[in-house]
Amino acid sequence: MKVKIHRLFQYLLETTEAAPEAIVGFSLSQSPVLGDFLDDLDPAQTLDWNNRDFRGLPELREHVLRQAGLDRVCKAQDVLITAGAAEANYLAIMQLLQPGDEIVVETPGWPQAEVLAKAIGAKIIRVERREANGWALPLDEMRDAVTPRTKLVFVSNPNNPTGHLLQQAEVEELVRIADRAGAWLLVDEVYAGLEWQGPRAPSVAGLYERGITTGSVSKALGMQGLRTGWLICQDAELMMDAVILRENASEIMNIMGEVIAEIALRPGRYESAMLKAREEGAANLRQMNAWVDAQESLSWVSPQAGLIGLARLPQAIDSDAFATTLLAEPYRTFLLPGSAYDQPNHIRLGVGGGAAVNLDAGLERVALALREWETT
Numbered sequence: 001m002k003v004k005i006h007r008l009f010q011y012l013l014e015t016t017e018a019a020p021e022a023i024v025g026f027s028l029s030q031s032p033v034l035g036d037f038l039d040d041l042d043p044a045q046t047l048d049w050n051n052r053d054f055r056g057l058p059e060l061r062e063h064v065l066r067q068a069g070l071d072r073v074c075k076a077q078d079v080l081i082t083a084g085a086a087e088a089n090y091l092a093i094m095q096l097l098q099p100g101d102e103i104v105v106e107t108p109g110w111p112q113a114e115v116l117a118k119a120i121g122a123k124i125i126r127v128e129r130r131e132a133n134g135w136a137l138p139l140d141e142m143r144d145a146v147t148p149r150t151k152l153v154f155v156s157n158p159n160n161p162t163g164h165l166l167q168q169a170e171v172e173e174l175v176r177i178a179d180r181a182g183a184w185l186l187v188d189e190v191y192a193g194l195e196w197q198g199p200r201a202p203s204v205a206g207l208y209e210r211g212i213t214t215g216s217v218s219k220a221l222g223m224q225g226l227r228t229g230w231l232i233c234q235d236a237e238l239m240m241d242a243v244i245l246r247e248n249a250s251e252i253m254n255i256m257g258e259v260i261a262e263i264a265l266r267p268g269r270y271e272s273a274m275l276k277a278r279e280e281g282a283a284n285l286r287q288m289n290a291w292v293d294a295q296e297s298l299s300w301v302s303p304q305a306g307l308i309g310l311a312r313l314p315q316a317i318d319s320d321a322f323a324t325t326l327l328a329e330p331y332r333t334f335l336l337p338g339s340a341y342d343q344p345n346h347i348r349l350g351v352g353g354g355a356a357v358n359l360d361a362g363l364e365r366v367a368l369a370l371r372e373w374e375t376t
């Protein structure tokens with residue numbers, strides 16, 4: 001099995017050294033700094049592993065269940081602390097999918113499941129979210145796509161890259177669809193907690209015995225460098241399979257990731273961090289919506305949740321060419337081309353990152369680049 005590069009990662013690799021002056025596509029809240037945690041850190045904290053549980057610090061696993069609203073439904077043993085939601089997805093996908101199995105994914109969507117499924121030699125069935133329909137997940141098409149041949153359904157809620165949010169009734173319907181076929185249902189909730197339209201959706205790990213919820217401290221809490229996330233599932237065998245695969249990759253969690261995430265998710269501290277993230281995200285999104293409205297050549301479906309969405313370019317502009325031009329002098333502004341999501345006529349806009357991303361300047365430069373593009 002060989003994992004091949006995806007366009008999204010390829011673009012990030014190609015542009016790592018570009019040193020942009022502004023970023024208009026940041027997908028996470030402004031990051032806290034280590035100093036914010038020093039008062040709660042113990043200088044005698046051992047840098048050995050946690051020495052208590054291969055699934056992760058028990059207190060951290062309790063916090064994970066509480067923030068997902070699962071503390072009365074799931075037990076700490078249903079949670080595995082992982083190196084981000086990415087590792088959680090990886091462990092589940094790799095242990096569930098065999099060559100020839102069918103996996104149903106959404107498009108546009110987070111590419112990880114498709115990349116791994118391709119490497120495994122699984123059959124990929126794509127269900128298309130359409131812009132004309134607000135990027136909603138077409139559940140009728142999902143119903144047709146998920147059959148007894150389906151091993152796994154993978155979606156992100158809120159969706160990366162469109163910010164579409166499945167409401168409770170839709171999540172429940174998705175569970176019925178998976179259950180009818182006996183399929184596993186993995187819902188990646190890495191953007192949960194930043195809902196602008198509607199409440200946070202329920203986590204499938206609490207609704208379905210083959211439901212898998214993944215998430216992390218990377219996005220709403222802005223702590224992606226900690227590499228700390230989770231896999232939640234009530235199926236003991238799947239959880240053990242994930243522990244076994246992880247033992248043969250990174251073995252155990254990094255201790256500082258666990259310790260700092262445990263502090264960040266403590267009751268009280270977590271709520272105030274989320275309040276701040278929501279206030280900043282909402283303010284930046286209002287600014288972005290007003291800015292998109294003012295651009296004759298752009299339109300978008302404003303994200304219902306999360307910090308990113310897709311904006312449509314004029315037909316004649318290719319997203320790769322536009323993103324590359326924008327990154328060069330005189331604009332020096334980074335955004336992700338829609339080609340990273342098989343949407344070559346779109347760009348990904350984002351409102352995260354705080355002051356460091358220089359959003360005001362970035363938006364001015366995107367507007368300028370669009371005007372100049374159209375006049376040449």
Ligand SMILES: Cc1ncc(COP(=O)(O)O)c(C=O)c1O
Nearest residue numbers: 084085086110156160190216218
């Ligand atoms: C939908 C989705 N899942 C997973 C990840 C990876 O997140 P983490 O940093 O928690 O591994 C990302 C990162 O952008 C994402 O957008």
